[in-house]
Amino acid sequence: MSGYALATLLGMQARPAHAFDLSSLDVFGLFTKKDEPPAASAAALPYRLEFDLGQADDAKALTRTLQDASLLYRLRQDAPPDGETLARRMAVDLNPLVDALWSQGYFNAEVAIVVDGATLKVGAEPDASLIRALEAHRNRDAVPIAVRVAPGPVFGLRNVAVSERGITGAPAIANPEKVTRLKPGDPATASALRAAQAALVDNLRAQSRPLAKVVELRPVVDHAARIMDVTYVVEPGPVAGFGDISIGDTADIPPAVVRSFIYLEPGDPYSPKALTDTRKSIATIPAIASVRIREDDKLDAAGNLPIFVEVTERPKRLIGFSARYSTIDGPAVKTYWEHRNLFGGAERLRLEGDIFLAPRIDGTKIKDIGDFERSDLGGRFSFSFLKPALGGSRYDWLLDGVATRQRVGTNRYGGYTARYGNVTTAIQRRFSDTFSISAGLEVEKGQTSDVLGQVDYTLVGVPLSVKYDSTDSLLDATRGFRASASVTPYPTFLGSTVGLVQSKAAFSAYYALDEDARYVLAGRVGLGSISGADLDEVPSTRRFYAGGGGSVRGYAYRTLSPLGPLGRLTGGRSLFEGSVEARIKVTDTIGLVPFFDAGTAFEGSLPDFKQRLQMAAGLGLRYYTAIGPIRVDVAAPLNPRKGDKPVALYVSIGQAF
Template sequence: MQSVRVLAVLVAAGQPVLGADSSSTSGKGGADPKGVVSPAGLPYTTKIDPTGNSDLDAALTSSSDLLSLQKTHAVGPFALAGRIRNDYARLTTALESFGYYDGQVTITVSRPKGASTSVQASMDGQDIGLPLWLASLPTSETLTIAIKAKTGPLYKLGAVQTVAADHKTPVVLTPPQQQAFGLKTGAPAVASDVLAAGNNLDNALQEEGHPLAKVDIPTAFLRPTTHTLDLLYPITIGPKADIGPIGLTGLDYTNPRFVRRRMTVSSGQLYQPSKIEAARQDLASLGIFSNVGAKSPDKLAPDGSMPLTFTFKEAKRHTVGAEVGYSTDLGGRVGGTWTHHNLFGNAERLKLTALITGVGGTAQQGLGYDVYADLFKPDFPGRHQNASFRLEGIRQLFYSYRQTALIARAGIVRQLSRRWNMSYGLAGEQEKIDQFGVTRSYTLVFAPISLNYDSTDVPSPLAPATHGVRVSLSGTPSASFDHGTTFFALLQANASTYFDLANLGISAPGRSVFAFRGIVGSVQGASTYDIPPDQRLYGGGTATIRGYRYQGVGPQFPHSKYAIGGTSLDAGTVEFRQRFFKNWGMATFVDAGQVGSGSAPFTGTVRVGAGAGARYFTPIGPVRVDVAVPLNRPPRGDKWELYIGLGETF
C-alpha cells in the first residue's frame, strides 16, 4: 500500500500546478546546467491527444508548459529538454487529480517531414541524451511535440475515515456533518471532490459554532490491487463558542455608535461565519467604506468566547461627477454633481446637482435648469428604512407649458423583504405655469405612497435585467390651492418582465432577452382643467411611447403642437435585446399607448412607434442609442426621435 498526499486538486480546478520552468533562460539561446551556452533556440508546436474526457483534457491543456509557452521566444535545447521533463510531472499530476493513478504520459518530439534524418524521439522525462539530441538539430526547423496520456483504470474511494489530530482516535460525524462531508465509498477518487469534502466539513463545523474547527488535507493510501484510494482525514472540532467582544478599527470619520447599531451580529450570539460575513457585506453596502474586513484570533478568550474585530478603510468622502444626456425631443442636458458621502458620520449622503436642460429639443422652447440638493439618511427612523430629502428649483420650457417651480420633498423607503419595499412621504410645490398664453401660480401639497416588487436580482438599477418581474403600484393624494382648493389623486401601475431565450435552450444565458412593459395611470377626483398642467398625464418619449416627442401623444390644442394633457394613460412595450461578442448589443422594440381626457384608461387615440438601437456594455451599465419612428404620426408630429442614455429604458 502506497501513502500519498492529495495535492493535485489545483489541476482539477483548472489552475496549473505551479512549478519551476527550466526554460527561464529563454531567447535565442539557453544555458545548460553546466553553464555552457547552447545553440540558438528551437521553435516547436505542441499537440495534446484527446483522452475522451473533456474535463481531463482541459486540465491537461492548462497544465502543459510546452503548450502555454510555445508562443514565447524559442528556447535552447537544454531549456526545451527541461520544459519536457517538467511537463511529465505536471501532466501526471493532472491524471492523478481525476483518479487515474496508473496513467502514463508519453511525449514525442518529431522533426519535419522531409528532414535529412527524419527521427522521432519518445522520451520518458529522464532521458539524459535528450538535450544532446536536441542540440544536434538545425535551428531552422520547427519541431512537432506530441503529448499522449493513457488514463489506465479509474481509482475509486475505498475506506474513508475521520480521525482526531493524533491520526488514531476515530471521530464520529453527526448526520448533518456527514451530509456536508458528502464522500462515499465507491465514488471516483477525484482530487477536487476529496479536498472539497474537507472544506465543506470544515465550513459545517464552524457554522455549528466551532470557531477553532479544522479539517486537514487528508492522507491518501493507494491500493493498486483493488484500484482504490483510502482516505484519512485529521479533524479538530474544538469547543462551541459565542461571539465575544466586538472591536472596530479604522473609523476616522464614521460614528462607531452608528456602526454598532447597523451591525447584524452581536456579542453573545453563536459564532457562525455566514452570519459574520452577512454583517460584513451589509456594512460594506453603506458605500462609505472602500474595504470592510472581519477577523478573529486563533484562540478563544478566557471566558470561552471568540472575540471579533471589524476593520474598516474609509472611502473618499467627496466626489465630483458629470451628467450628460440627449434625446431629440427633450434635447440635451448637461451638468455636474458634488457629493459628500459621510456628512455627519452616520453614512448620510449629500448630493448637490446643477443641470442645464432643453438644449435643442423638439419639445422645448428654450433652455431650462434643474438645481437640487438631495440628502439621504440611512436607518432613519429605524433599521431597514431610509429617509431622503430634496429641495429643488426647476425651470422647464416645454411646448405644452412653461414652468418655474420650487419643490420640497421628504420621504421614507422601508424594506419589507428582499424583494418588496414601500415608500411614503410628503411634498410641497410652489410654481408658476404659462400654458397657451395664460399664466397662473399654484401651491400644491402631495402625499405619495407606493408599493414595489423586484425579482430581477440585478446588482444595480443600471444593470440590464434578464429575468424576473418588476411591479410598482402608487397613489398620490394631492391638493391644489390658489384658484380654489382642488383635491385629486394620481393612481399609477407600472410592470415589466423579462424572458431569457436560454430558457428554451436556443441561446446562451443573458444573450437573447425579450422585455415587456405595461403602464396604466388615472387621475381621480378632478377633470383636466381642474389640475395644474404639470400634474396631468402625457404620452411620448422613452418612459411611454418612443417615436413620439415628449408630451406628443394625447389631446392637443387645435391647430398647434401644444399638448393639453389628459387624466388617463396606458402604454405597452415589447422589446428584444441581443448581445454580440463581449461588449456590444442591439435592441428592437414596438411601443403603443394612448392618453385620454376621462379618468378611465384605454380611451383616446392609440399611437404606435417602433425602432431599434445599439448597446455598448460598460462595467456600470449599457450605453444606449435608440432611433424610433411613429407608425401613425399625428399632424405636426416629429418624423423620428433619437435617444441616448445610460442603462436600458426599463
C-alpha cells in the same frame, strides 16, 4: 490514479484571465516578431517550440491549455546557457503537460518532447544523446523542440457518489446528481469536478450548515474502459444560526450607521443569501466603497456562527460630468458634485446642474447656428441630501430640491413650457433590505404654459410612498420584482392654489429561464392618476405624459397624451405604460433585447382603455460591464401619428427598467 494527479484534479485553481496577446497571432506576418526566439549565439541556446497534436479534436483550445501549463513556453524568450540546462527544463515540463491533459479528461494521453530524433518521455531522465542534439545548434540556429501529444479519447464519468460523514438518518444531499449536475457520460474534466464540489458545499450551506466542506475526492479511473468513477466525501456539519455580528474598523463612518443596515438577528437560521443581501444592504450607504463579511471557522457555545463585518470608505468628494443623446430628445450634458460624509455621520450631499436642448413647440425650426436662441436651452439645478440612520435607527432623513426651466414637446404636437422650484423633505423607515415606507412634506411654486393656458400655482402636499424591491441587481435585474406606490394630497388648507391628489404605481418583474440567467423575461407596468381638479387647473408638469427612453420608446419624450385645441398636447389626468423584453445573452459581454412598449395618457382620472394606445417595438444591444450594461435601443412606432419619426435611438447605462 496517482496522488499527484488527484491533487491536480482537486486543487487545480482556475487560471486568471489572459490579456489579448498579439504575440500569439500571425495576421499577415505583422505580429510574428515577438514570438521569434532570440538570435543564436555562442553563449546561449535559444529554441523554437512547437506543439503537435496531430488530428486531435479541438486542437487549438488544447494547445492553449498545454501552453498555459508549459514552462518551456513561458520561458521561450529566456534562452538557457547550455544543453544540460535546456534538457532539464524539458524534463520538468513533462508532468505538468500530462496533468493539463488529465484535467481535460485525456487520461490515456501520451506526451513526448523531441529534438532532432532524440526523444524525452515521462519518467525518463535526459541522456547524453539529447544533450548532444541540443548543443549541435549552438551558434547556428534555434533548437527545434516539438511537443508531440497523442491525447486519445476524452474519458467519461460513470458513477458519481456522495459519502456523508457525521450524518444519521436521512442524507443531507438526497439527490447528488441533481446537485452536482454530473451525469454518466459527461466528460471527466477537472473543471466539472471542481464545479460539482462547489455545488455540493453551496447546497449544504443553503441548508443552514455553514461549516459544510468536501474533505476528500476519490476518483477511480478505468483506463481500459475509458471511464471514471468519482466519490465525494463530505462533512455536512451541524445546522446552525447566526451568532453575534461584530463590526470592525469603519474609518470615519459611525458603526451605528452600518449596523442599522444589517437586518440579521442572532439566532436567525444561517443563510448564504441572507449574507449576500446584508452585503448589498450595507453597500447602499453612499459613503461605503466595499463590504466584506467574514464568517468564523467555528460555532459559538449556543451553536451559532459569529459574523464579522468590515467596510472601506469611498473617497469623500466626487465631481463628474456626463453626456447623453437621443435622436428624438436631443443632446444633454450634466455636471455634478457630491460629498459622501459631510458631517461625519455618512451624510450625502449631491449637487447637479443640467443643460439640455429645449425642443421647439411653436412650429419653427433651428436650421443653422444663426437660428439658435437662448430660449432653446433648458436647465435644471438640483440638490439632494441624505442623513442615514437617524440616531442609529432605521429611519433616514431625505431633503431634495430642484429649480427647472424646461420646454417639453414637439413642433408637430406642441407641448408646454415650465419654470418651477420644488423642495421636498421626508422621513424614510426601512423595515428590511427590500421594504420601506416614507412620509414627508413637499412645496412647489411655478408657472406652466400650454395650449390650455397659463397656470401660476403653489402646491403644498404630504407625499406618502411605499417601496419593495427583491431583485438581484439595480442596473441589470434577472430575478425578483419591484413595486412602488405613492399618493400625495395637495389640500388647499395647507396653502395649495389648486386642491388635487396625485397617485402613482409601478411594478416590474424579472424571470430567468435558466440558472445562469442568460435568458431573462422582463415586464413593467406603470399607472398614474390625478383627482380633485379639472385638467386646465392642473399645472402641465403635474399632468401625465408617456413617451421617451424610459417610457414608450420610439416616441418623443412626454408627447403621448390627449390632444386639445389645434391638435396640441394637453397632458392627461391618468396614465398607463407597459413594456415586455426578452433579454438574451449571446456571449458573456454581448446581449440582444427585443422589446415591445405600449402606453399613453388619458383625459379622465382613470385610464380609459377604449382609447387607442400608442405602441412601439424594437431591438436593443447590450454590452455588459462591471458597473452595468451599456444600452443601445432602436425603436420604431407601430401605429405612428403624423409627424412621429420612423425610428429612434437611445443610448444609456443600465437596462430600460
